Amino acid sequence: MKSIKIKTTGMHCNGCEGLVKETVSELVGVKSVKPSFKKELVEVKFDESKVKVEDIKKKINEAGYKAE
Numbered sequence: 001m002k003s004i005k006i007k008t009t010g011m012h013c014n015g016c017e018g019l020v021k022e023t024v025s026e027l028v029g030v031k032s033v034k035p036s037f038k039k040e041l042v043e044v045k046f047d048e049s050k051v052k053v054e055d056i057k058k059k060i061n062e063a064g065y066k067a068e
Helices: 014-025 053-062
Strands: 002-009 030-036 041-046
Touching (some): 002 053, 014 030, 014 053
């Protein structure tokens, strides 16, 4: 299980955090998602054999935020 923190801009409230969490959680292999709009970070625990970091970033971007 790998844990990463992705700098993510564009989140402004708890609703934004909820949308990011829901969207990223849809990916197979993602075990937990902890977004923080205050820190501009999304912490994700995932199985590297099932999902790639780039897939996670793509999901964040699709939700309307900027994953760096």
